[in-house]
Amino acid sequence: MIIVMKPDSPESEIENIIGEVKQWQLTPEKIQGTTQVVIGLVGDTATMEISRIQELSPWIQEVLRVGKPFKRASLEFRHGHYSEVVVNTPNGPVPFGKNHPVVVVAGPCSVENEEMIIETAKRVKAAGAHFLRGGAYKPRTSPYAFQGHGESALELLAAARAATGLGIITEVMDTADLEKVAEVADVIQVGARNMQNFSLLKKVGAQDKPVLLKRGMAATIDDWLMAAEYILASGNNNVILCERGIRTFDQKYTRNTLDLSVIPVLRDLTHLPMMIDASHGTGKSDYVPSMSIAALAAGADSLMIEVHPNPAKALSDGPQSLTPEKFDRLMQELSVIGKTVGRWSQPAVALA
Amino acid sequence: MIIVMKPDSPESEIENIIGEVKQWQLTPEKIQGTTQVVIGLVGDTATMEISRIQELSPWIQEVLRVGKPFKRASLEFRHGHYSEVVVNTPNGPVPFGKNHPVVVVAGPCSVENEEMIIETAKRVKAAGAHFLRGGAYKPRTSPYAFQGHGESALELLAAARAATGLGIITEVMDTADLEKVAEVADVIQVGARNMQNFSLLKKVGAQDKPVLLKRGMAATIDDWLMAAEYILASGNNNVILCERGIRTFDQKYTRNTLDLSVIPVLRDLTHLPMMIDASHGTGKSDYVPSMSIAALAAGADSLMIEVHPNPAKALSDGPQSLTPEKFDRLMQELSVIGKTVGRWSQPAVALA
Amino acid sequence: MIIVMKPDSPESEIENIIGEVKQWQLTPEKIQGTTQVVIGLVGDTATMEISRIQELSPWIQEVLRVGKPFKRASLEFRHGHYSEVVVNTPNGPVPFGKNHPVVVVAGPCSVENEEMIIETAKRVKAAGAHFLRGGAYKPRTSPYAFQGHGESALELLAAARAATGLGIITEVMDTADLEKVAEVADVIQVGARNMQNFSLLKKVGAQDKPVLLKRGMAATIDDWLMAAEYILASGNNNVILCERGIRTFDQKYTRNTLDLSVIPVLRDLTHLPMMIDASHGTGKSDYVPSMSIAALAAGADSLMIEVHPNPAKALSDGPQSLTPEKFDRLMQELSVIGKTVGRWSQPAVALA
Amino acid sequence: MIIVMKPDSPESEIENIIGEVKQWQLTPEKIQGTTQVVIGLVGDTATMEISRIQELSPWIQEVLRVGKPFKRASLEFRHGHYSEVVVNTPNGPVPFGKNHPVVVVAGPCSVENEEMIIETAKRVKAAGAHFLRGGAYKPRTSPYAFQGHGESALELLAAARAATGLGIITEVMDTADLEKVAEVADVIQVGARNMQNFSLLKKVGAQDKPVLLKRGMAATIDDWLMAAEYILASGNNNVILCERGIRTFDQKYTRNTLDLSVIPVLRDLTHLPMMIDASHGTGKSDYVPSMSIAALAAGADSLMIEVHPNPAKALSDGPQSLTPEKFDRLMQELSVIGKTVGRWSQPAVALA
Structure with missing residues (x-):
């Protein structure tokens, strides 16, 4: 100091x-x-x-301040060695990290019914995704908007997991729901709006499942790493950081401004693996492919991509969801770049 | 549409x-x-x-969208009549609203010990404040920073209330703590970082105590009023909105950018009363007086001002706290403007 | 360093x-x-x-950096003494500064024709304004929007000056027009979009007329004072700083976010006088009165207020202009607060 | 409407x-x-x-508004056909556009002396760049910072052009300098700080050389395209848009926030070619490679990259400049991705 x-x-x-x-x-x-x-x-x-x-x-x-305000999250804390977060899924362990193939997480914004979630799970698995995302509890700006099916949606996620072997990533919004969510989720997501819900951070830090920590809309890099520090300091070392767009002065053509420069910045500062969510980051499905490809080329460890079997009928976030057909095409394009940069998993893994 | x-x-x-x-x-x-x-x-x-x-x-x-995304929070919902939120305190009922004198809320960032909170309560009461603020649970950027004394601090707030008759405003951070906080607080605060913690909003909406809803750092006016809508839609009509500064590109000389233009904007859009917190809004005690005076002159219904008996020894937010002496002087200046604009309570009320 | x-x-x-x-x-x-x-x-x-x-x-x-990046603009450079910028107008010298009454600058966005500018000048003078503002050269976002009448508008401003004795404040957009503008203007305005047009800054710094320097939409306080430093370093000490709203993430209800906290911040950092323009700062005439009153109460040295005889027919910025009747009422309200804080000029000065 | x-x-x-x-x-x-x-x-x-x-x-x-505020810049104006801007350089014509190989522009922030600019030009040409960038007139935040060598630097750029055959891109800051700059430049740059210097836009629009229009720090996409519209409406159809980072709330680890999502957004809205400047966009040379690669993968038509033979001795912007060695390596990486996405020029062209 x-x-x-x-x-x-x-x-x-x-x-x-x-x-x-x-x-x-x-x-x-x-x-x-x-x-x-x-x-x-x-x-x-x-x-x-x-x-x-x-x-x-x-x-x-x-x-x-000389030096960083965070400690356990810093690259120095691990003497320059990058963490890997290995998640056990029915299909086998999936490692997230700098020295591993890029991990693709796909699925709908929210779990709507059994048929749609299982169909989506099968489609994204066939295309090469490693995890299924899907919201049971949904943070919505309006109290009149669909709030997620809650507990019953968790059961549907479990069914989709059983049917496909994919790992499950789903969000927890309330400390009171943590136990139920942790029973089903392979990775527990803390959403952008709860990034500084410190009670929640402490509680996800005090349990065992890996945590996906989304960046808050107005969170600086330091704020974000300090939020990760809460989880690490509570004893859970398995944290993945997810950039999903920040709020800036221009929101006309994209819902948020996807900050891809976090990729080299985080690599400099922290040992934690990082994911890019271009679906929330742009808010428009047309812009998701180019931004996902850019993220992969720039060195992201993981990509989150919203996929919905029928975006026009989605109960939430339809405009930013890809159809399964568009997702197939994107995975094809990603594989080309992924192989070029040496970050694409062998078919054997994707099909495991 | x-x-x-x-x-x-x-x-x-x-x-x-x-x-x-x-x-x-x-x-x-x-x-x-x-x-x-x-x-x-x-x-x-x-x-x-x-x-x-x-x-x-x-x-x-x-x-x-033609028309507003919020409904119960809109001025039209009450046909152009402004709400008053009347809070019962030991010293008598204190109304917040457009047609009432400005309400002053003062006190330290966090409750540190019995002596300091009771001394502060007495000093701010003597200067004319109507409410004591003080954090028992503190949202802190760093997990290593003082997190508030929690439950024991709630008891000290109750003691300060008993000693002075001032109403108590304190923050709830976790749905699990709501009941305890509601026992002591006359007004329950939802902090900026939890403005879109929708689980918390629903729960404070489902109980009876008035709620002070701080604006999130990157919340638009619409986001903020939609957060209020969650509380209103859950059945609690007693919501007070509090501007505390937003995050912009310049954070060198002030911690946040205090957006005083919300005063006329909210008056146009909503029937709810509004408070201005210049302490968090600027982050520097030197700037609190002029911004509090500006807020009063512009028509704010209430002011929140941090006061600490010894800012140099404060466990949190010392740099933005006034000493009791500076607070006395500011109240004197506020009273002059307050009387000029017809928003200052009679001494009889202040001393009640 | x-x-x-x-x-x-x-x-x-x-x-x-x-x-x-x-x-x-x-x-x-x-x-x-x-x-x-x-x-x-x-x-x-x-x-x-x-x-x-x-x-x-x-x-x-x-x-x-230890210490400030600007030098001549700093308060230390004048050993803690605040500058006064005295402008000679036909009605006599008008001083801008901390120890002087607030100076009111009023008038239309752009000079439309002789009748309107002279009528407006007479009305704002009668209400107590000291300067007439009015654009001859207008920076407009669209090339298809009215760009100002240019040189002929300068003549109309000169006529309004002669008719009322008010000082004239008008904008220069191009170094090539500086000489013509300086012939008519008592204060030369550099607009927000040109705040970092360094060629223009050097040239207004190399002539004698006082300069009103508007803050750029994304200019930090340091950027702004460095822009002032360009003018000061070029030899012109008569610089007035004007806050006119910054660009933030919320532009729905106000065009910009008026940053009133610059008032105490600038007072700490610089000896230069400061003006607040609530018309551009909010972009809506309904919000101009409360924000102008707030600025005066907070200690601004000068206020800029757009007034148009018929805002519904204005060629530019009508929505933020007051009618002369509303301006009369606002001046009445300002005078009450102005007298309370000891910053209102005696009638003798206003009528000089 | x-x-x-x-x-x-x-x-x-x-x-x-x-x-x-x-x-x-x-x-x-x-x-x-x-x-x-x-x-x-x-x-x-x-x-x-x-x-x-x-x-x-x-x-x-x-x-x-239904539809867009800009017209000539819109994709509809050309019925969905993308423009190509063909620039004649001594090495032959270089086309910028969606259906052409990516164009690489490299060179120092400012022209310091003959030896350095010619050495840099030779190095970047050898690595495959098509244009040399270099500032003769430099917009600097501080009046005390190096302001560029002006006219004499233009001569050095002409010498570098003669020596290598590379096209020259350099900035004009003042309408008074336009003629001189246009004599040397193959593409005239309008900088971020002058994006809404409408006098300058009209004048570069009224001459023949292609114009590179950098996005302002707080310019929305609409503002930016309206600035392009000024140039187009003045008669010059050869406009290239350049993203160079916007100003957001986080400036600690990157100087600006590079907004790569403009790539798909502009492709949707406009027929004009686009360039990405990751050097200014991040402000740190370490982050330039990954962001340049991302831009190429996402579909940018051109890349601007600062290169300096000895960044530690640069008169401006050293921290964001690559050494020639690092630039060689980056060009190698770019070529791999560029070939994968079919946007890399044949060696024959690079060596033309």
């Missing part, structure tokens, strides 16, 4: 700060600039809050 | 849409433009989702 | 940087932290670019 | 609007909804301003 004092700060104030800081087992080092004094704090400041220091004196102009 | 068809849409597709729409008890009216067809949907479309319609055909260019 | 090295930077790299920096007449001071080295640069770094330093080595993690 | 009236609008007001609108040669069609009236305007409204209509009555709730 570095404390920058305001110009003309009284010497007594500086001494005061230095005294306080020493009590925190930190070694202060003072640099006398031409107009301002700067105090470097040497020691373990990783989990120290900036605001705690700022409050020490009204003469403090700014407190700057 | 208005459906805008793409140029050169096939006639059969248009007929198809018209057929579907009639099944929904809506009357479609077609306008043939020079290049595009537009279909107006006459009937009750208030709670209909745009995406449901958009999915009807790939030839639909856009679906535009 | 502070250089933060990446963890495990080679000692030779650090020595290298220290060597380079010494050649720039700076004194490097090294702090050895537990995982990272930090190098403080002592000396005159105010006008040094961060990127120049960052390029010294790929082992540099970050370069942090 | 669609006019949405407020609930309970008086019939006389509606008749009034209908009367006005007929005078504009438009056919109004009225739809009577359950609470609101909607009026469709049939006729040529493409170049009509929304605000002109909104001003017709205070009872108008909203005016919605």
Whole structure:
């Protein structure tokens, strides 16, 4: 940490700060600039809050952090080794990570009925997907919109899992539902709107299933990694980060702005695997193929793609869902790029 | 609702849409433009989702909503009459609303210990505040930061209430804690990070205590009013909206961008009372007075102001807290403007 | 400046940087932290670019600036004394600044014809305005929209000036027009879209008329003050800053988000006077009164308010213009608050 | 255009609007909804301003545009045929467009001296680039930063062109410099900060050289295409759009947020070719390769990549420049993906 004092700060104030800081087992080092004094704090400041220091004196102009605010999520924490999150599915273990083939997660926004979810599961499996996504509990902007079938949808997901062997990814919205969701899900999703629902983060961190953590609409990279840190600090090391578009000033042609630059940025900062969801990221099915291909080419570890057997009749998010036919075509295109960049799984795995 | 068809849409597709729409008890009216067809949907479309319609055909260019997506929160729902939310406090009922004096809510970010919360309560009461704010459960970006004293802090708030007669406003973060919080709080706060925690919204809507709903960091006005709609639709009519700053591209000198224009905008759209929190809105105590005065002059119904007996030692949010002395001075300045605009409560009330 | 090295930077790299920096007449001071080295640069770094330093080595993690990137615009540059910008108008000198009454600038978006501009000038003068605003050259999003009457409109502004004695504020869009504009204008406006048109900034800085510098739609406070610095560094000290709303994620009910917190922030950072334009800031005439009143209460030095004799027939920006009657009423309300906060000019001045 | 009236609008007001609108040669069609009236305007409204209509009555709730605000830039204007912009360079004509190989533009941020620019030109040509970029006039946030060598740098660009046969892309910042720039440049760049410098747009539109139009930092897609429309409407059809990152709430790890979703969006909306500048888009050389590869995979027509022989000594934007060695490697990777997607030029062309 570095404390920058305001110009003309009284010497007594500086001494005061230095005294306080020493009590925190930190070694202060003072640099006398031409107009301002700067105090470097040497020691373990990783989990120290900036605001705690700022409050020490009204003469403090700014407190700057050297190093990152997150710790367990950082690449340094694992000495530069990238994590792999291995998920056990009926079809066998599927690893997410930098050194593994890209993992494709596909399925409808919400689970509507048995026939549709099983049909979709079979179609996406045949096309090469490794996981089925589908919402039982749906966060909807309007209280009058379809809120998901809840518990009964979880049963349908279990049936689709049994029928296809695909792993299941589904969202939990309430700590009260966690146990039920964890019974069915192979990966538990925390949605964008709950990214800073810290109670929920602690509870998914205190159970065993891997967690897919979507980025909040206005979450900085640091906010997002700090949310992951909540889960890691609660004892669960299996966290996958999912970019799904951020909110910017232009929402006319795309619902969100898909921030693909997180791919190299996260690779620099964290050991955790990352997924790109171009369906929510753009909100329009026409834009999903090119953005999914771009994500794969840029190095994403996993792709989430919404697929619905009949988007025109979907109970939610139809406009961003691909038909199974379009998904087949996209998987074909992805496989070409995926093989080129060495991130495509062998047919044997896809068909396992 | 208005459906805008793409140029050169096939006639059969248009007929198809018209057929579907009639099944929904809506009357479609077609306008043939020079290049595009537009279909107006006459009937009750208030709670209909745009995406449901958009999915009807790939030839639909856009679906535009006429009227607002929210209903119970709208000013029209109460035929232009503004709500008043009356909160019973030991000192007597305190009404929030357009036709009432401005209500001042003050107190520390978090409840730290008995002495500090009771001292603060006494000081802010003496200065004319009507409510004490103070966090028992604290949403913090970092898992390593102070998370609030939880249940024991609720007891201290109850003690401060008993000691001063002030109403209590405190935050609930988890549906599991709602009952405990509701026992102590006169107004239950839903924080910015939980504004779209729909499980929580439904549950605070299903109980009786008034709810203070903070605006999310990236919430549009519509998102915010839809969140209020969740509470209203669940049966609780006592909702107060609180602006606390939004996230924009400039976060160097203020933590958030306080959007004071919500004051006239909300007055146009909704009957609900509104509060402005300049402490979170700016993040710096030096900027709180001018922004609180501006909010009052612009017509806010209530002000939230963080006050801490010793900001330099605060466990959270010290940099944005006023000292009791600075709060006294600000209340003095507010009273001058408040009297000028006819929104200041008589001393008799402040001292009740 | 502070250089933060990446963890495990080679000692030779650090020595290298220290060597380079010494050649720039700076004194490097090294702090050895537990995982990272930090190098403080002592000396005159105010006008040094961060990127120049960052390029010294790929082992540099970050370069942090201590102090501000602007110099002449800073409050320190004038040792804490606030500037006053005094503009000579036919009615006498009008000072803008912290220690002067609020200055009101009113008039239409664009100059449409002689009758309308002279009528408007008379009406706003009668209501107490000190300046007439009106566009001769108009920046319009669409090439098909009315672009202003150009040179002939400048003549009409001169006529309105002669008829009322009001000072004239009008925009320059092209360096080629500067001379013509400067002949008529008492204050030359640089619009939001040209805030970083550096050629234009240098040229308005190299002439004598005071300059009104509007904040760009996505300009940070630092960007804005650096744009002012261009004018100041070119020799013109008479700069007034004008906030007119920034672009954020919500543009449904207001065209821009008026950032009133710039009032206390700028007061902290710069000696320059500041103006608030609630007409562009909100884009809706209904919201202009409350936001103008808020700006005055918060301490703005000047207000810009669009007034049009017949907004329904305006050639541009009608929806945000007040009628003369509404402007009269607003001036009445402003005078009440203005007197309360001691920032309202005596009638004698308004009628001078 | 669609006019949405407020609930309970008086019939006389509606008749009034209908009367006005007929005078504009438009056919109004009225739809009577359950609470609101909607009026469709049939006729040529493409170049009509929304605000002109909104001003017709205070009872108008909203005016919605059917179809796009731009015309010449729209894909419909060319009946679904994509433009190609063919630039004549000493090495032969280079076409930009959907049906052509990707065009690579490389070079330093600014032209520093003869040796560096010629060396860079030779290196990027050898690696397969088609154009040399390099700034003679540089828009810099600070007046104290290097502003470019101006006219003398133009001569050096001409020398590099002569030495290598590469086409030249360089920026014009001031209408006064246009002629000089056009003498040397094969493509004239309008920078992000001047995207809405309408005087400059009109003047580059009135000359013959192709124009590269960078997206403004806070420009919506519509704003950007309207800026292109200025150039097209002034008579110059050779416009290339360049995405270079937008400003969002997170600027810690990337300077801007590169919006790659413009690739499919622009393809839907406009016939104009598009370029992606990942160097400015991310601001960090480490992130340029993956984002350039993503852009190519997603279908961009052209890539701009900053290359500097010695980034550590660059006079501007060093941190985002690749060394020639890294550029060689990136071109190698691009060629693999480019061949896979069928957008890579034959060696014969690159060496022409």
